[in-house]
Amino acid sequence: MLKVNTENLRKSHQLIWFTIDFLMLGLLIINLAFIIFDSVYGFEIIQNGLGSISPSINEFYQPIHRNFIVYDLMFVAVFLTEFVVRWGYAVKARVYARWYFYPFIHWYDIVGCIPVGSFRFLRVLRVISIIYRLHQYKVIDFTQTRLFKFISFYYDAFLEELSDRIVIKVLSGVQEELQRGSPLFDRIQQDILHPRREMISNWLSQRVAEAAQEGYVPNRGALRSYLENRVDNALKQNLELSRLKFLPVVGPTIQETLEECVGDIVANVIHQILEDLATSSNHAFIEDIVNVFLPFPEEQNKEGENVQNEALISLLNEIIEAIKTQVRVKHWREELP
Structure with missing residues (x-):
C-alpha cells in the first residue's frame, strides 16, 4: 500500500x-x-x-x-x-x-x-x-508497493533472459570465429596477450607464490615425512637395491644408507623447489612457461605455431564455455517464492 x-x-x-x-x-x-x-x-x-x-x-x-x-x-x-x-x-x-x-x-x-x-x-x-x-x-x-515489486520482478526477469540469450549468442559467435581461424584470434594473441606478457608473468608468479606459501610452508614437516616414507617404500620394492643386503658384512649398512640418502635428497629437492616457488625467485621459471605458451612471432616455426595456436584456441574456448555456463544461470528463478 x-x-x-x-x-x-x-x-x-x-x-x-x-x-x-x-x-x-x-x-x-x-x-x-x-x-x-x-x-x-x-x-x-x-x-x-x-x-x-x-x-x-x-x-x-x-x-x-x-x-x-x-x-x-x-x-x-x-x-x-x-x-x-x-x-x-x-x-x-x-x-x-x-x-x-x-x-x-x-x-x-x-x-x-x-x-x-x-x-x-x-x-x-x-x-x-x-x-x-x-x-x-x-x-x-x-x-x-506490490504492483511495483511485481512489475520490477518480471521486468528484471525479462531483461535477464534477453541479455543472457544475446550474450550467449555473441560468445558462440566468437567461438566459431576462433575455430575458423579468423583475424580475431590473431588480434587477441598479438594485440592483447603479447603486450601483456610481463603482467601475465607477474600475476602468475604472485599466485604461485601465494599458493605455495599457503599450501606448503605450514605443512612442510608432514610433506617431508610423506615423501621419505614413499621413497623408502619404493626403494624397498627395488630388486637391484634389495640384493645389496646379501653382501657380507657391509650389505645391510649400504642398503640402509642409500635409502636414507635417496629419501633425504628427494625431500630436499622437493623442499627447495617449493621454497623457490613460494618466493619471488619463481618469476624466471614462470616467465619461461609464459614464453612457451606466448612466444614472440620471430621465435615461432610453422609447426610449433600451429600447435600453440590450437592450445591457445582450446584454452580460450574453455574460458568462453565457462562464461556461457555462468550466464545460463537464471538468478531471477532463485527469487521466486
Whole structure:
C-alpha cells in the first residue's frame, strides 16, 4: 500500500507545491478515467448495452459524449494554468539557466494538454512525473508497493533472459570465429596477450607464490615425512637395491644408507623447489612457461605455431564455455517464492 510520509512532507519546505501535485494527480486520474470511459462509450454496442441496462444514465451521458471536447478543455485549462504558474516560479527562482528551458524540459506536460485523439493519453506521462517527483523527495515510496515489486520482478526477469540469450549468442559467435581461424584470434594473441606478457608473468608468479606459501610452508614437516616414507617404500620394492643386503658384512649398512640418502635428497629437492616457488625467485621459471605458451612471432616455426595456436584456441574456448555456463544461470528463478 502506498503511504505518504508526512514528516518528509513537512521537512521539504514545499508543502504548497506538493499539495498542488496531489490535486493535479487526482485531476489527472479523474480525467484519464473520463477519457477511457468516453472512448469505450463511443462504441455503438456499449451505448446500446448501457441503454438497455439503465436508459436514464445513457440519456444523461449522451450530451456529455457529444460535447466531450468541451469538458476535456476544462481539464486542459486547469493543467495549462498550473503549468504556467510553475513556469513563472521556475523563472523567478532561477531553477534553470534560461527562462525558456522550462517548457522544453517539461515537454510532456504540454504534449499531454493537446485535446486531440491519442495525445490525451500522454497525460499518463504527467502522472508518472508527479509520482517520480514525490518519490524523489521521499514523500511517497512506490518501490514498496506490490504492483511495483511485481512489475520490477518480471521486468528484471525479462531483461535477464534477453541479455543472457544475446550474450550467449555473441560468445558462440566468437567461438566459431576462433575455430575458423579468423583475424580475431590473431588480434587477441598479438594485440592483447603479447603486450601483456610481463603482467601475465607477474600475476602468475604472485599466485604461485601465494599458493605455495599457503599450501606448503605450514605443512612442510608432514610433506617431508610423506615423501621419505614413499621413497623408502619404493626403494624397498627395488630388486637391484634389495640384493645389496646379501653382501657380507657391509650389505645391510649400504642398503640402509642409500635409502636414507635417496629419501633425504628427494625431500630436499622437493623442499627447495617449493621454497623457490613460494618466493619471488619463481618469476624466471614462470616467465619461461609464459614464453612457451606466448612466444614472440620471430621465435615461432610453422609447426610449433600451429600447435600453440590450437592450445591457445582450446584454452580460450574453455574460458568462453565457462562464461556461457555462468550466464545460463537464471538468478531471477532463485527469487521466486
